Amino acid sequence: MIKISFILFLALQSVVVSQVIQSWVGIYNGPGNSTEFSRAMVLDKYGNIYVTGTSVGNGTSGDYVTIKYNNTSSIPHWVRRYFGPGNNSENAEDIAVDDSGNVYVTGGSNFGYEATTIKYDNEGNLLWVSHYQNSDSMYIGGVSISVNNDGVFIVCKSWSISGLTDCVTIKYNFSGSIQWVQRYNAPGNTYDEPRDIINDRYGNIYITGSSGGNSFPIKLLLIKYSASGNQQWIQTYSGPANMQDGGYSLCADSAGNIYVTGESAGSGTSLDFVTISYTSTGVERWIQRYNGAANDDDRAFAITTDNFGNIIVTGRSISAGSNFDYCTIKYNSTGVQQWVRRYNGPGNDMDISYAVDTDSAGNVYVTGTSMRTSELNSLDMATIKYNSFGIEKWVQRYNGPGNRTDYAWAIGVDKFGNVFVSGEGSGISPDYDITTIKYIQPIGIIQISSEIPKTYKLSQNYPNPFNPVTNIKFAVAKTGLVTLKVYDISGRETSRLVNEELNAGIYNYVFNASHLPSGIYFYKLTSVNFSETKKMVLVK
Structure with a gap:
């Protein structure tokens, strides 16, 4: 009976969250x-x-x-x-x-x-x-920027007259x-190229990129500066081939550990994903490499952490018979691989993931560019949601008005579970337009804070009036059965949004009323010794 219930729950969950x-x-x-x-x-x-x-x-x-x-x-x-x-x-x-x-x-x-x-x-x-x-610079340009309570930090790529490059942090x-x-x-007057900068919770600054060339192997580079600009340490990494390694993206966890991901030449495996964790003092905690089945070009472009200390990286990986695939990997805080997920789009060709983010529940979102057909220049923005177990929940593809090539470079998820993607979309003219997309996941509940409120509370929905989606925020003071229902003006129940046991905390429900006609509705929150009702107006 327990197994049947669990399977049913997963099936219902799949139906619910797929309605993006x-x-x-x-x-x-x-x-x-x-x-x-x-x-x-x-x-x-x-x-x-x-x-x-x-x-x-x-x-x-x-x-x-x-x-x-x-x-x-x-x-x-x-x-x-x-x-x-x-x-x-x-x-x-x-x-x-x-x-x-x-x-x-x-x-x-x-x-x-x-x-x-x-x-x-x-x-x-x-x-x-x-x-x-x-x-001493022929050209210098900002590459990445980070802001904390102490100031604004940028890392620049600087070209000298000789053509060599340095990392300049300001x-x-x-x-x-x-x-x-x-x-x-770097020693040897090599090519030093920055790609990312972050700050940790203590105000320290980290930059990553690559360093080498000019008869030297290219190494992954990681530098730490204090808030006052003093260099604390430098770490470099060379993979098994000791040839081509580089960091693309950084993140930090709440304990001050640093994570970097990028590319690394393997022994007989071309380029591999490489992900490394360091302590705040520069001590290596763990290294994980990923080589796809084709033993070919695999590169990680982005990294993030979730609220539970897990690390997620994404990028591209060649698969036998399908060129590049999206490749997304989750590690726990000690570097143990939890899952690997690959995505091969309908064009069975070039699919490259460039960005990753997570929500408060540990769901993972990636975006990039993906072939929709085998025809040249038929690339879409493709965004994917995985749950915390790596199960694909939905895929959203965007083909711009020009019906040509579209690229997504960035993704962000807000505290209500709304997903934002930005990149370049093909316009009606032959050129590209800056394109930003909002996706909503209207059927579902998100805990937006684990802080235990002193009292139950039902907030006014927003926006109000609305068409057809609105947010309903409420506070649960004690773990127990909670129901959230919607009624029409005659008192007939039209929607049962929540009917389950919830932990104490603050929640938001994104309600999609596309199935209801315009009119006045009432929503009612009920829990242990608590009941409150508010009015909302649907205008279509």
Whole structure:
């Protein structure tokens, strides 16, 4: 009986969570009606979405463009463009927000060949612009940005006149003044290329990338700086082939451990995924490698942690007979592999995952680009949800209006389980537009806080009036049976949203009323010695 019940539960769960809906698509085509490139996306704590990239303007070859969307609308809240002196090409690469909603963008400018970093307030007002160049660099550009309570940190790729590259890390205060600059040039004057920067909960800064070449093997590089700019340690890694290794992405857990993922040349296996964990003092905790069945090119591009200390990496892996597949791997905190999931799209050809995120329940979301047919340039944005056990719950594909090639580079999940994806979509013209998509998972409940509330509470739904999706937030003070039901104006029950035992905590239910007509409805929360009812209005 227990086994039957469990199987039934899994079946019902599969039906419930598979009902994902594309809520809106935001498409941005700049004033030059030409090519727009999305490079990065970030969500703030209020659920707003920020996207940055490069856009051709009127009389400019490329401007920074930064777009803010509210959670509920595909119409931008604001759009800000920046072009520097000389109307040369400006290429934005990364974006971050602070706790006050201020927005920071970094990248490079072809005028003066300098790293350009910009700060906007939450309404898009320009607060400052900083241009950084030094005398021994032919060109320098911002690659990645991180913000904490102590300041703004960017890592740049710097080209010397000889053509070699260094990693340059810069700290700004919140007024835009440079606090310190650190340059890393490996022994042997090799090519040093940064790809990612993060900060941990203690304010330390970490950068990763690669270092080598010029007759030296290319190694994975990881550097730690203190908040005051002092170099704490450097770690490099060479795989079995001692030839080509590099870090692409970083994350940190609540204990201060650092995780890096990327590529590593194996012995007879071409490139493999490599994922390494270090303590905050630079001591290696574990290394995991992944080689796909084809013994060919496997590269991990993104890494994240979930609320339970697990590590998830994603990238591309060649499979016999299907070219590249999405490949997503979950490890526990000690490096033990929990599962591997591969995705081969309908085109049975090139499928590459570039970004990963998780929600509060440990579900995993990945996005990238995937062939829809065997025809050239038939690539879609493809987004996948796995539950914490690695079971595929849904796949959403997006083919832009131009019916050509679409790329997704970034993904984010808010506390309500809404999924946001950004990249480039093919427009009606031959060029690309910056494309941002919101997916909602309307049937299901998400615990948004494990904090134990003092009292039961049913909040007013939002938005209200709504069409057809709204959020119902409620607090459960004591573990027990909870029901949440919807009634029409005559008192007839129309929907039973929750009817189960819940732990104490704060929850949000995303209610999809697409099956109901317009009108006034009432929703009622009932638990042990508690009952409360509120009114909501559905307008179609």
